[in-house]
Amino acid sequence: xxxxxxxxxxxxxxxxxxxxxxxxxxDDISFSTKLGEFLxxxxxxxxxKTTVLRAIAGLEKPTSGTIVVEGRDVTQLPVSRRNVGxxxxxxxxxxxxxxxxxxxxxxxxxxKKAKGVEGRVTELLETVGLSGMGNKYPAxxxxxxxxxxxxxxxxxxxxxxxxxxxxxxxxxxKVRIRLRxxxxxxxxxxxVTTIMVTHDQEEALTMADRILIIDRGKLVQMxxxxxxxxxxxTPFVASFIGSMNFITKVxxxxxxxxxxxxxxxxxxxxxxxxRVQNGEPVMIGVRPEDVMIQADGGDGINTLNTLVSAIEYxxxxxxxxxNLPISGNDYTTIDADVPSEKVRRxxxxxxxxxxxxxxxxxxxxxxx
Amino acid sequence: xxxxxxxxxxxxxxxxxxxxxxxxxxxxxxGLVCLWMLVVVILPIFQLLSKSLMDNAGNFVGFANYxxxxxxxxxxxxxxxxxxxxxxxxxxxxxxxxxxxYALTRTTIPGKAFFKGLAMMPLFAPTxxxxxxxxxxxxxxxxxxTGFFGTIPGFDIHLYGPVGIIISEVLFAFxxxxxxxxxxxxxxxxxxxxxxxxxxxxxxxTFFTVTIPGIKYGLISAxxxxxxxxxxxxxxxxxxxxxxxxxxxxxxxxxxxxxxxVMGAVVSVVLLIPTVIAFIVDRIVQRKQVAIxxxxxxxxxxxxxxxxxxxxxxxxxxxxxxxVGFYSTSLFxxxxxxxxxxxNLGFWHYNFSDMGGGGYAAFFNSIRxxxxxxxxxxxxxFSAAYLIxxxxxxxxxxxxxxxxxxxxxxxxxxxxxxxxxxxxxxxGWSIAGMFIPxxxxxxxxxxxxxxxxNIVHFYSVSFLTATTALKQLDKEFExxxxxxxxPFYKTFVCVTVPVCMPAILEIxxxxxxxxxxxVSAVIFLYSANLPLASVAVANMDDAGDIAPxxxxxxxxxxxxxxxxxxxxxxxxxxxNEPRPGW
Ligand SMILES: Nc1ncnc2c1ncn2[C@@H]1O[C@H](COP(=O)(O)OP(=O)(O)OP(=O)(O)O)[C@@H](O)[C@H]1O
Ligand SMILES: [Mg+2]
Numbered sequence: 050x051x052x053x054x055x056x057x058x059x060x061x062x063x064x065x066x067x068x069x070x071x072x073x074x075x076d077d078i079s080f081s082t083k084l085g086e087f088l089x090x091x092x093x094x095x096x097x098k099t100t101v102l103r104a105i106a107g108l109e110k111p112t113s114g115t116i117v118v119e120g121r122d123v124t125q126l127p128v129s130r131r132n133v134g135x136x137x138x139x140x141x142x143x144x145x146x147x148x149x150x151x152x153x154x155x156x157x158x159x160x161k162k163a164k165g166v167e168g169r170v171t172e173l174l175e176t177v178g179l180s181g182m183g184n185k186y187p188a189x190x191x192x193x194x195x196x197x198x199x200x201x202x203x204x205x206x207x208x209x210x211x212x213x214x215x216x217x218x219x220x221x222x223k224v225r226i227r228l229r230x231x232x233x234x235x236x237x238x239x240x241v242t243t244i245m246v247t248h249d250q251e252e253a254l255t256m257a258d259r260i261l262i263i264d265r266g267k268l269v270q271m272x273x274x275x276x277x278x279x280x281x282x283t284p285f286v287a288s289f290i291g292s293m294n295f296i297t298k299v300x301x302x303x304x305x306x307x308x309x310x311x312x313x314x315x316x317x318x319x320x321x322x323x324r325v326q327n328g329e330p331v332m333i334g335v336r337p338e339d340v341m342i343q344a345d346g347g348d349g350i351n352t353l354n355t356l357v358s359a360i361e362y363x364x365x366x367x368x369x370x371x372n373l374p375i376s377g378n379d380y381t382t383i384d385a386d387v388p389s390e391k392v393r394r395x396x397x398x399x400x401x402x403x404x405x406x407x408x409x410x411x412x413x414x415x416x417x
Numbered sequence: 418x419x420x421x422x423x424x425x426x427x428x429x430x431x432x433x434x435x436x437x438x439x440x441x442x443x444x445x446x447x448g449l450v451c452l453w454m455l456v457v458v459i460l461p462i463f464q465l466l467s468k469s470l471m472d473n474a475g476n477f478v479g480f481a482n483y484x485x486x487x488x489x490x491x492x493x494x495x496x497x498x499x500x501x502x503x504x505x506x507x508x509x510x511x512x513x514x515x516x517x518x519y520a521l522t523r524t525t526i527p528g529k530a531f532f533k534g535l536a537m538m539p540l541f542a543p544t545x546x547x548x549x550x551x552x553x554x555x556x557x558x559x560x561x562x563t564g565f566f567g568t569i570p571g572f573d574i575h576l577y578g579p580v581g582i583i584i585s586e587v588l589f590a591f592x593x594x595x596x597x598x599x600x601x602x603x604x605x606x607x608x609x610x611x612x613x614x615x616x617x618x619x620x621x622x623t624f625f626t627v628t629i630p631g632i633k634y635g636l637i638s639a640x641x642x643x644x645x646x647x648x649x650x651x652x653x654x655x656x657x658x659x660x661x662x663x664x665x666x667x668x669x670x671x672x673x674x675x676x677x678x679v680m681g682a683v684v685s686v687v688l689l690i691p692t693v694i695a696f697i698v699d700r701i702v703q704r705k706q707v708a709i710x711x712x713x714x715x716x717x718x719x720x721x722x723x724x725x726x727x728x729x730x731x732x733x734x735x736x737x738x739x740x741v742g743f744y745s746t747s748l749f750x751x752x753x754x755x756x757x758x759x760x761n762l763g764f765w766h767y768n769f770s771d772m773g774g775g776g777y778a779a780f781f782n783s784i785r786x787x788x789x790x791x792x793x794x795x796x797x798x799f800s801a802a803y804l805i806x807x808x809x810x811x812x813x814x815x816x817x818x819x820x821x822x823x824x825x826x827x828x829x830x831x832x833x834x835x836x837x838x839x840x841x842x843x844x845g846w847s848i849a850g851m852f853i854p855x856x857x858x859x860x861x862x863x864x865x866x867x868x869x870x871n872i873v874h875f876y877s878v879s880f881l882t883a884t885t886a887l888k889q890l891d892k893e894f895e896x897x898x899x900x901x902x903x904p905f906y907k908t909f910v911c912v913t914v915p916v917c918m919p920a921i922l923e924i925x926x927x928x929x930x931x932x933x934x935x936v937s938a939v940i941f942l943y944s945a946n947l948p949l950a951s952v953a954v955a956n957m958d959d960a961g962d963i964a965p966x967x968x969x970x971x972x973x974x975x976x977x978x979x980x981x982x983x984x985x986x987x988x989x990x991x992x993n994e995p996r997p998g999w
Contacts, residue, residue, distance in 0.1 A: 108896060127440070129902045141893035145915045154911075155901025206901050 514594025601635020
């Protein structure tokens with residue numbers, strides 16, 4: 050399990066489709082993971098995340114498509130032959146068995162040598178930071194501790210693949226944040242390829258090597274946290290991860306130049322801008338934290354005059370709502386996140402005129 | 418230092434073909450469950466239906482028997498009689514049961530556990546005993562009829578006939594009504610009451626706009642259950658029915674009295690129709706309910722109210738006194754030398770040696786039968802419920818099995834008994850010109866058929882208890898163990914059974930108690946060399962030996978109370994282990 054990088058695609062899913070009756074829960078999903086990778090499946094409730102995981106585990110027979118592990122087609126194999134460790138949101142710890150017995154449950158089936166099992170359970174307990182708690186029953190453990198037992202139990206069988214379905218969502222915020230890094234560290238140390246389902250974007254951004262974003266059964270984007278945040282493939286991804294301002298009724302004038310009413314915006318090629326034909330209507334997006342206010346200088350390019358319509362305090366920063374006239378009486382609202390220090394220094398207030406600057410390389414172009 | 422060991426995977430035993438084998442075992446078992454229900458429920462009922470379409474010589478006569486039935490007023494009048502007594506019983510039992518359940522759940526009266534326990538008392542007695550107690554209270558030489566043996570002027574309530582039947586059946590149905598309505602009243606959401614209060618609604622208005630709609634489904638269920646109980650019971654009407662004919666006693670008279678099996682089958686079908694309708698309506702209603710209780714509700718905690726609490730305490734005490742008085746009378750009567758002349762106490766009637774019915778041999782046969790029914794019944798019911806609830810394969814077959822499992826709820830004991838005679842006594846069947854000998858004929862007149870009839874008779878309630886308990890388990894247990902390569906039967910034994918132990922014990926007790934007390938199914942199935950206690954009660958009562966019949970009933974009650982106590986102890990033992998989530 051430690052020879053990283055030998056096989057480039059450890060798990061690959063090809064054109065996975067799953068229908069429940071007439072309802073299509075998963076629609077033609079393909080992706081692959083490398084050995085030892087930590088993959089997060091992210092998406093809104095009901096989009097099919099759990100179904101993806103269940104298909105990979107062998108709990109749900111795909112309607113079509115294949116699942117390949119280590120070059121072997123496992124689509125038809127039952128869960129018990131796929132060597133996967135599973136952790137559910139509910140943990141599913143056996144309430145009548147102690148933490149130790151829970152962890153040893155799968156081991157006893159595999160190894161007849163009681164000694165080996167015992168030693169291994171002790172190690173696993175130590176690994177998840179529960180040394181000495183082995184003889185407690187699940188009910189005597191806190192939520193976070195139960196989660197660790199569930200993790201240890203899943204790891205006990207040395208799985209090739211670890212599948213986690215919203216493992217942290219039942220925990221309170223503090224514990225959740227601590228367990229994020231613990232799980233990640235453990236996973237790195239053991240080098241086990243892991244797929245985690247979550248609907249919490251922050252969790253996905255902080256933990257994952259790569260993120261898989263699903264919307265209504267379709268795979269909309271796959272990439273590193275940086276990629277999906279900086280280059281969201283669709284407006285859906287952009288607003289699901291972080292937030293983004295959208296300006297509609299934009300037209301491409303010529304290469305790198307777009308028109309918004311009477312304004313002209315320069316947008317660097319490559320950010321989706323190249324694919325558009327001249328004259329074609331598009332939509333552009335810019336994240337609130339990328340909106341610069343004019344006091345920062347700038348050379349007049351992409352400078353727009355706005356009116357501050359509202360200021361909302363958000364602790365370390367303020368969110369400004371800015372009205373941008375487009376043409377005639379038509380205007381659009383743009384949110385801008387500005388550090389508190391700057392708002393105070395510039396004495397920003399509502400109803401103030403404020404020029405803003407949209408950096409050439411921070412604007413995304415989407416089909417309208 | 419420990420990491421290395423973890424990274425080096427433990428030597429893997431071949432996970433093997435056992436998996437496919439396991440899948441097949443599961444399929445096979447689900448198939449067996451279906452087959453079992455087919456053999457013990459569907460085929461016998463089918464046999465009964467076909468018997469009702471034949472003459473006594475076995476020739477097909479179509480609906481001729483039914484035509485004859487409805488043209489003979491002596492027979493068909495019983496339908497009206499049966500409906501009359503069971504509807505009245507239902508109204509009274511549900512009314513009394515509602516007040517009692519209300520007191521137990523919505524007031525702050527003391528001694529709730531005591532009152533609840535006492536209300537369950539009739540569940541432990543054969544219904545024959547209800548009739549016998551009534552005879553001692555209101556019969557020709559009854560306590561009240563003779564004015565406490567002449568101390569005060571007596572009065573006659575004309576016990577024999579509808580009066581006697583209704584009183585016994587109310588007593589019989591009362592515990593069920595209390596149970597169902599208590600559950601319903603407990604489930605209602607406190608927030609509704611707060612809302613009603615804050616809107617300034619009066620108590621009466623709140624009662625009719627919040628309380629009653631809130632327990633609607635429980636109320637409907639209680640009505641159907643009480644109706645079915647009263648409509649199909651046989652024990653009490655046999656003792657106090659007099660010349661007032663009802664369907665259940667008619668079946669008995671046709672089969673045992675006149676050996677007219679065909680007419681017995683016809684009356685059985687007539688008895689079956691309203692029961693099946695009640696069953697289906699109740700199922701439809703209960704299905705609707707699921708959606709409603711799914712939402713989380715806030716439990717209602719009653720507040721003390723002087724007047725209300727006093728009234729309800731008085732009511733409960735009154736009912737409790739009636740129940741205690743009722744059963745004490747029979748206990749007393751069983752110990753009295755010659756009622757009402759020689760009132761010295763002793764155990765004369767507990768010596769059954771010169772009586773018909775089988776005496777202590779019958780009693781111990783009953784204990785054996787109840788024990789086997791509890792043991793086999795619990796294993797079969799719980800395993801079947803597990804396979805149906807916790808499998809992922811063979812959905813259609815599992816749904817059919819589920820339906821078949823709750824179907825016995827609609828089958829009166831007499832109908833089960835009679836159809837078992839027909840089915841297990843059949844020499845064989847000619848199907849498409851081929852004669853197939855009956856492979857189960859050997860069970861006829863054995864302990865086996867008695868136990869089987871009990872298991873079927875009390876199957877549905879046990880099955881639903883098991884299913885409810887299983888539904889409370891995390892549905893991921895099976896998946897987790899499967900992913901670790903642990904066979905499902907191991908998880909069943911190591912996790913499912915221990916965690917469900919309270920429900921399992923409850924099922925076992927339910928089987929035992931009911932098998933001890935029942936008379937309706939087994940009265941057709943016992944044989945002379947396998948006498949049973951409850952049947953002995955019926956036969957001794959028939960022969961006019963009412964005191965020994967009473968004594969035997971008391972023994973049955975005592976055996977059941979003992980079983981209940983053992984159950985209490987066992988449950989306590991189980992509950993002391995740390996078993997979270999319960
Ligand atoms: N067994 C099933 N039968 C029918 N429909 C199903 C079944 N399982 C899932 N679905 C449907 O498929 C869709 C995706 O379900 P899934 O459980 O994968 O969602 P999810 O992304 O995990 O949602 P959540 O975040 O709420 O857990 C849902 O619309 C769900 O109703
Ligand atoms: Mg899910």
